[in-house]
Amino acid sequence: MSGICQGRVVAVTGAGRGLGRAHALAFAAEGAHLVVNDLGVGLDGTPDPASPAEQVVAEIRAAGGEAVAHGADIATTEGAASLITTALDTYGRLDTLVNNAGFLRDRMLVNLDEDDWNAVLRVHLTGHFLTLRHAAAHWRAQSAAGRTPDARVINTSSGAGLLGSVGQGNYSAAKAGIIALTLVAAAELARYGVQVNAVAPAARTRMTEHVFAHTMAAPDTGFDAMAPGNVSPLVVWLGSADSTGVTGRVFETEAGRITVMDGWRPGPTDDKGARRTPTDAGRTARALLAQAPPPEAVYGAR
Incomplete structure (x- = not known):
């Protein structure tokens, strides 16, 4: 096989089904x-x-192709460390980490208990952190030894992390946290030759089949807009050497659409130069809100 990732070693978490499987096959x-x-x-x-x-x-x-299976829990220190060790022991290197593993325990907030909150944050957010931490430690050591890597990390967020999603407070919080983690990692790891980006995909998987169950291939083109494989080309490019210079970015991707997300930026502002009264603060806030675009609707509230 040949292609833009020829010879690169790529670890993909949650790669047994859905998006992860599509990414692994595409790489x-x-x-x-x-x-x-x-x-x-x-x-x-x-x-x-x-x-x-x-x-x-x-x-x-x-x-x-060449591949090896890894079945440990990446939301534990031991499991995350063994993912990196498996790549090094099998291939002698690691070039790209794709964090994709996750699951759902959807509840409305008033019904969401602590166990379901912790379980989702553990797999999505802690699972991203631990694998990233152990991969980064390896790449830092390589850089210190004079072998600066050309490494890539692709994290998986969601539209729920960008806008929120009714009934998914735990999932939305975890996915928003992944975006912040991506931005911090991109800033901290650049000196070691590591680029870190995130994607917010929309595709038909076990986690979203109830949402996209009725989305079918277009009869005139045969293009299945919600197939997981539609997301993978961008992930593969971000994981390749061809993406040099792209880091700290979040991409929303669905079907044939790719959007670079703009993130939090300062909007309308007013500086009085002195302490305000509550009434004055409220008056100023309303004036500023009138100048700002309205927020996007939360998924499930439209």
Whole structure:
């Protein structure tokens, strides 16, 4: 195989199904060597007897590519560290980390208990942090030894992290946290030759099949707008050497659309130069709000 990732070593978490599987196959098609991580659990995080990571590895090898399975829990220090170790022990290097693993426990806020809150933040946000931390430590050591890497990290956020989503307070908070983590990591790791970006994808997976269940391929083109593979080309490019100079960015991607998100920027402002009264603060706030564009609607509230 040859392509824009020829010879690069790529680790993808949650790669047994859905978006992760599509990313792994797309990287392999571009010549990458894969570490395919999947814990093999159900949509709610409970154990699943299947071994989807091994199945994806078999697909990649059948197509002539190279891949190894990794089944540890990346939301633990040991599991995250072993992901990096597996890449180094198998291929001698790690070039790209794709953080994708996650699951849902949706509840309205008044019904959302602490266990469901913690479980979702643990897998999405802590899982991103731990793998990123251990990969970054390796790349920092490489840089200190005079072998500055050309490394990439692609984190997975969501429209829920950008706008919020009714019934998904835990998921939305975790995905928003991933964006902030991406920005910090991009700033801190640039000196070590590491670029860090995030994608906010929309695609039909186990986590979103209830949303996109009725989205079908266009009859005239055969293009399935919600197929997970539509997201993977951007992820592969961000994980390749071709994306040099692109870091600290968040991309929303769906079907054939790619959007560079603008993020938080200062809007209308007023500086009195002195302490305000509550009434004055409120009057000023309303005047500034009248000059600012209205916020985008939260998903599920439109």
